[in-house]
Amino acid sequence: MHCEEVEVRRTVGRRGARSAIALAGFVALLAFALPASAQTSVQLEMMVSLISDEPGEADPRAKRIDARLKKEFRYESIQVLTAKTQRVAVDSVMTVKLPNGKQAHVRPLSLDGRGVLLAVDIEGAVKVDARAKSGHLLVFGAGRHGEGRLVVSIEPKF
Amino acid sequence: MSELERDLQQLHRYHDGELAGFERTLFERRLRRSEALQNELAALQNVSQWIERADFEDASLGGQSPASPDLWASIASALPAIDAQVEDERASATARPTPVPVARGSWFGLPGWVVGTGALAAAAIVALAVVIRLPGSETPEPIAQAVPAVVAPVVASNAGVVRYIDSGDASVMVIEDAAADMTIVWMMEAV
Numbered sequence: 001m002h003c004e005e006v007e008v009r010r011t012v013g014r015r016g017a018r019s020a021i022a023l024a025g026f027v028a029l030l031a032f033a034l035p036a037s038a039q040t041s042v043q044l045e046m047m048v049s050l051i052s053d054e055p056g057e058a059d060p061r062a063k064r065i066d067a068r069l070k071k072e073f074r075y076e077s078i079q080v081l082t083a084k085t086q087r088v089a090v091d092s093v094m095t096v097k098l099p100n101g102k103q104a105h106v107r108p109l110s111l112d113g114r115g116v117l118l119a120v121d122i123e124g125a126v127k128v129d130a131r132a133k134s135g136h137l138l139v140f141g142a143g144r145h146g147e148g149r150l151v152v153s154i155e156p157k158f
Numbered sequence: 159m160s161e162l163e164r165d166l167q168q169l170h171r172y173h174d175g176e177l178a179g180f181e182r183t184l185f186e187r188r189l190r191r192s193e194a195l196q197n198e199l200a201a202l203q204n205v206s207q208w209i210e211r212a213d214f215e216d217a218s219l220g221g222q223s224p225a226s227p228d229l230w231a232s233i234a235s236a237l238p239a240i241d242a243q244v245e246d247e248r249a250s251a252t253a254r255p256t257p258v259p260v261a262r263g264s265w266f267g268l269p270g271w272v273v274g275t276g277a278l279a280a281a282a283i284v285a286l287a288v289v290i291r292l293p294g295s296e297t298p299e300p301i302a303q304a305v306p307a308v309v310a311p312v313v314a315s316n317a318g319v320v321r322y323i324d325s326g327d328a329s330v331m332v333i334e335d336a337a338a339d340m341t342i343v344w345m346m347e348a349v
Contacts, residue, residue, distance in 0.1 A: 068338050072180040074171075117321070125345055126330060129322035132341070136319065141344035 041089040042108050042116050045155040046096050048082040051075040052148025065139055065153055075148070096152075100124070100145050104152045116156045134158050169195060173202045180331060184346060190237060200230060 049062050051069065056077030058066040066078045081099055088094045093107045102123035109117040115133040120126075125142045132138060134157050142150035168185050171177050177185055189195050319334050319341045333342040 064338075064340070068335065068340050068342070071178075072333070072342070072344075074181055125325070126328075126343060127322075127324040128320060128343055130319050130341065131321060132319055135339060137338075137340040138319075139340060139342045141342075143345065144347075 039111055039158055041087050041092075042111055042156050042158040043085065043087050044094050044106055044108075045083070045085045045157070046094065046104065046106065047080055047084075047153045048096060048098055048104070048142075049078050049080050049151040049153065050099075050145060050148045051078045051151060052146070054147065062153075064137060065151065069139070069151070078151075098123075098142060098145075098150060098152070100143070100150065102142075104140075104142070106154055108156075111158065116158060118154065118156065120154065122152055132156050165192075165195060166198070169198055169202070173199060173206070180344065183331075186233070186237075186240070187346070189233075196230070203230060 047061065047065075049059070049065065051073065053076050056079065058078045059080040061080045061083060062078045069075075069078070082096055084094075084096050086094050088106070088108055090108045090111055093105050095103050095105050097103055104123070105121045107119045107121075109119050109129070111117075115131045115136070117129065117131045118138070120128045120130065120138065120140065122128075122140055122142050126140060128138075128140070130138055135155065138154045140152045140154075142152045144150075165188065168177065168181070169189075172182070172185050172189070189199065320332055320343065323330055323332070323343065325345055329346045331342075331344045331346060333340075333344075335341070
């Protein structure tokens, strides 16, 4: 009788240990995986710039854009017209006004381990859905303005 | 600077081989469609050839040989291939304005009962699903890596950064440059 009780306790103990290990593993996995997916908002840095043939220096805030765009286009200067940083919840909209009277809207549609899915609507230009990781820079040509061209850039951070 | 002045300036730079990247592609599109620009380019080439011939005659005593390639001939021969490439890209793109499917209201795309039960077995399935969807497990095939791609006005894609584009009647160029961690979407102007 005494031996049977000990055996039952051992069996129960082993099962409990296995369950605890499995639960601990699951919790560890969730703790590792959830930070990116549990977020419900993303910080968006939107910038409206103007590239033109007017002589001038590159705005330091547009240095990264300038370095890449210069490989594709010939222009003399890049000037930042508007810069706005805002934390935007999923399914909310961030808007910036463009100097041509139109607007640019960005709506984060979802946010998970693969990045943030952004719906971008630049009035009079393009509508784009793009999935970007944190720090990935999205650059849009937004058409002519005066003697130059408007550039809208969006950098999500999360 | 007027459109004409800009075109002429670009024509000279094109003739001198100074245009690259987008600028060159865009200008070649305009060139294909503008007889005036083609005539101007031909005139420029004639002048260049005339100068080269004159140089050759001057230098002929030194026995130097001139090299006067017919630039337009090489361009004209390449144009059908460029057209075919553009058509191929348009054909391969899915030209349907279907929105990107976004999983909403479901937890990692799994049925609600999986999350709700709290049972260890179900939790293990959830954990497995989480692992599968961790960053890095996806191997996207970008539309273009540091190479401009001319795309149709409306394109839906399941790979790369850009998933969907609607640019009305205008064509757009997309550069997904992983090295620069940047994606450029640029509207091409009507010619």
